[in-house]
Amino acid sequence: MxxxxxxxxxxxxxxxxxxSELIHRHRAVTPSWLAVYYAExxxxxxxxxxxxxxxxxxxxxDFFGGILTTMTAHALPEVTKAVAEQASRILHSSTLYLSSSMVELAEQIAELSGIPDAKVFFTTSGTEANDAALLLATSYRRSNQVLAMRNSYHGRSFTTIGITGNSSWSPTSLSPLQTLYVHGGVRTRGPFAELSDAEFIAACTADLEDLLGQVGGNVAALIAEPIQGVGGFTSGPDGLFAAFKRVLDRHGILWISDEVQTGWGRTGDHFWGWQAHAEAGPPDILTFAKGIGNGLSMGGVVARAEVMDCLGANSISTFGGSPVTTAGALANLRHLLDHDLQGNSRRIGALLSGLLRAADLPMVREVRGRGLMIGVELVDSSGEPSAAAAASTLEHARELGLLIGKGGLAGNVLRIAPPLSLTAEEAAEGAELLIEALRRAQAESTDRATTDPSTTDPSTTDRSTADRSQERDPV
Known part of the structure; x- marks a missing residue:
């Protein structure tokens, strides 16, 4: 342990x-909204x-991997060796010059993407990747109307905040885009929660059709996470986006699959999240980041050539696809493929989810997700979302030697996303630690309710805690 x-x-x-000194210095020179975990x-x-x-x-x-970014392992020898060797030659050149590692990585990603006639543009983050995807889609369609999912998150830039369907992460209503939100991102809550999967898909698709029937002008694209990350690892049923895509295709609307958190085999069942909805074919545009760099600053966009090439002005990337990041990412991707980490994610993720479900703790409403992308939704004694329980569990887990994340609209979902090389022994150890942390948080909640009856009323305590938690809750 x-x-x-x-x-x-x-x-x-x-x-x-x-x-203590470092956090004092941190707060003195960084924005008040730049969040950090833990009371200490x-x-x-x-x-x-x-x-x-x-x-x-x-x-x-580590069960959070720097926000789903340490995909293979910390200090993976192949990656550190590739980075060191490249850094000893040249650190930077920009896209104004040819780069063998950038071209080779782009070739591999284009082939893996499943998008025909694909081209790749590298960025430095998922936010920038989604920003570039929106630029492509709106330019290609000559429209600033964008469909997005409720409860979604796509980045912190001015443009991506404008398509974020989660109020906790939307600091401004100003946007260059007209965003229209559709149902389908959350299966177990909302107006369609009691329907069967088939009925849920039909209802969400009807909602999409109805929305499009009321919109004036041409909608550019639907952008969607196959599994919503910041939203608490929620998703609709398999096949939902295939049903959506059949509607989108009739209108000429592009589908952007945001794979920043779901890509590279993390879900276990598939290499990309969109492949759970593959009956209607691949997305028109795919965005990626996080795991491919294993901690190096990398993101990117994959799109059909006619979409990627639609821009009528010059553009470059100073840091996107740099020699160092692409060398490291190539080594990381090769390791992932050579060691079948997607298969390991499927096997170990099932083991870990099973152990957490078997604990059957009263405040755990649901254990959900796929592979090593697991969400644990927490509620209070009345069944309402409990941000206080999530915050308490996060603290207790750290005290026990386990790092996890949290998210969800109400800040009440624990996010479990370790490196994909996690062993069965480590999964069992982590489950034991997390279950103990949950038990301690449960005991605290019971003690609090016993000494202060007002804490059982979510309208007086838990909801305000959720609001405060989300104001400082990192992605």
Whole structure:
């Protein structure tokens, strides 16, 4: 079992830093809205495999991977070797010059994407990738009307905030886009929750048809996460976006699949999230980021050539597809494919989900997700979303030596997304730690309700806690 007080390995810092001093300095020079986890924030200094160490030498089992970004492993030798070798030659050149590693990576991604006649444009983040996808779609269709899913999140730029269907992550209503929101992102809550899967898909598709019938002008695209990340790892049934795509195709509307969190085999069943909806064919545009770089700043867009080439002005990327990031990403992708980490995600994800479901804890409303993309939704004694329970569990998990994330519209969903190389032993260990953290949070909730009856009323306590939590809850 992970020991939070275990000494750091030799690669760590020789002199532990002072976290209290660092957080004071952090708050003095960074925006108030730049969130950090924990009542006593920690600094992670190094990692190996599925473990990380903080500046005090405490070791943690990492079940969040820097927000689903450490895809294969911390300090993966193949990646560190590729980065070091490339850095010793040249760090930067920009897209104004040819790059063998960029071209080779683009070729592999184009082939893996499933999009015919595909071209690839590299960016430095998922936000930038989605921004570029929206530029392509609106330019191609000559329209600023965009369909998005309720409860969605696509980035922090001005444009991507304009298509975010989650009020906790939307600081402004101003946008260059006219965004229209459709149903389907959340299966177990909302007006269609009690329907069968087939009825749910039919109802959401009818909603889409009705919406399009009332819109003036040409809609450019539908952008959707196959599994909503920040929204709490929610999704509609398999086949939902295939049904949507048949409608979109009739209107000439493009489908953008946001694979920033679902790509590269994380869901286990598929390499891309869109493949759970493949009956109608691939998306027109696919965006990616996070896991492909394994911590290096990389994102990108894949699109049919006619869509990718539609821009009528010059453009470059100063840092997108840099020699260092593409060399590291190539090594990372090769490792993932050579070691069948998608298959490992499917097997170990099923094991981990099963262990969490078997715990049968009262405040756990649902364990959901696919592969190593698992959401644990928490509620209070009345069945209402409990951000307080999620925040408490997050703290207890850290104390026990486990790092997890959280999200959801109400801030009440634990997000479990370890590196895809997670072993069965580590999954069992992490499940044990998380279940203990949940039990401690459950006991706290019971004690709080016993000493202060008002805490059982979500309108007086839990909802305000959710609001405060989401104001400072990282992606």
């Amino acid at each position: 992970s020991n939070p007080s275990e000494p750091s390995n030799p690669s760590g810092p020789s002199e532990p830093s002072n976290p 924030p920690i600094e992670l200094t190094h990692g190996e495999g599925r473990h990380v160490w903080d500046s005090q030498g405490r070791r943690y089992l």
